[in-house]
Amino acid sequence: MNCEECGKRPATLHLTKIVNGEKTEYHICEHCAQEKGDVFTGFHNFSINNLLSGLLKFDPMQKSVKESTSTKPLRCETCGLTYAQFSKSGRFGCSDCYTFLGDRLDPLFRRIHGNTQHIGKVPERTGGQLKIRKELEQLKQALQKYVASEEFEKAAEMRDRIRALEQKMAQS
């Protein structure tokens, strides 16, 4: 049989594509197949996410997650993504999925990146607020400590720094 595309070279690839129940058969040569990449979308689907899904399936963590799901289904409250869906697709549904999966992501990140903590760029506005909030927490703890130990001069200093930071936060 000759290739359906060029009609010259012998057809070496025989494919059946089923879209919405409609079956189409292709008989084409290797040359035309390369040019006509769209026929092969099924083959190109093997991506990094398939590999990720593989990593997650063999993840011993997943076993313990499954066991614990009997009482409470693991599902992201914002987008509804389940752990099972995540381990199948290898993709998050929204930024809150990171919170819902929490520490369970550590082994995965360690395998992909060798790391679990970001040390790069921090966005000016959203990240800046985070930084300030963290500092505020520390200052408030210190304030309580100084009040408890009746070191009022130091406590007053903390109070002033807290006020300054709170003002800065309100402005940004």
Added chain:
Amino acid sequence: MSQQQFMQNPWSNWMKGEGPDSDIVISTRLRIARNLRQHPFPLLATDSQGEEVVRKVTEVAESEALRKRHHLQVIHMDQVNPLEKRVLVEKHLISPHLAEESRKGAVLLSPDESVSIMVNEEDHIRIQVLLPGFRLNEAWEIGTKIDDIFEKHLNYAFDETRGYLTSCPTNVGTGIRASVMLHLPALVMTQQISRILQAINQVGLVVRGIYGEGSEALGNLFQLSNQVTLGMSETDILSNLYGVARQIIEQERVARAYLLEHTRVTLEDRIFRSYGILMYARTVESKEAAQRLSDVRLGIDLGVISDVSPLVLNELLVTTQPGFLQQHAGQKLTPDQRDERRARLIRERIADTERPAGT
């Protein structure tokens, strides 16, 4: 530039054939992935949620701060036909994923096409900077400034521990993927390439073909990029990539000098045979075209061929792709028709090298 011109004009800034180490490094690309808080990622977003993201992003693109730097034009994916999408992919301005699978996808392009911002690809925002030659730091500077402007107006999904939150776990942290497209014919000819590729995988970098994930290295072109995005700073990622690319560039130069010194006649014969085929062939398959163009480019870089401009080669690299050939012809073409048109296009452009490039 109108939408039509982006499709018809084969030229992008990255094809200029200039910049540092342009005999080996064709282009430098930097991509920054960002997402918006409280919006589902494109994978799960509904059409109206997707539209909302496009609206927010284009609003920022039209803001004064960004307009001062780049006059970006928006192209909505549902307003371009499949052939036009393919042309944008062949020019490296959008990814195959945005062209084929995204819903409510859009791209914002600068007139010289060195900046392209994809909206609703795998992530809400993907800022891409594409420059000719070896220019990692410059690409980062341009990209990070655009990122800062977006961040002033939009609520980014960012987490103290995980960094920038992305749809795929492989991009989390910095969200940056930097890459250089390298032309390595001498390392391929001297069969050193597989050894080098193996070593690369061990230092957190990855090599792909020129059209990204899953594509083969046509015409001795290799795309070297960082793999790790979490736990390394942007500066570390870029300097790691820079260092390794630098090594490969030097190795390629050594291999070229070796070939020239020890096998000059064989090498020249190969280069001139390819030159001859490109000048006279009546039909050329894309794979062969890529290989012959690689040989001729090597000939130019070694000074063996002096009457062809390397700019023409960069242009042909793109214009001989199936999408571009069909866009140029204004119709769908069978593979045989494409092979014929490809051969004609190459003959005409090479014969026409006296003509200033880009006209």
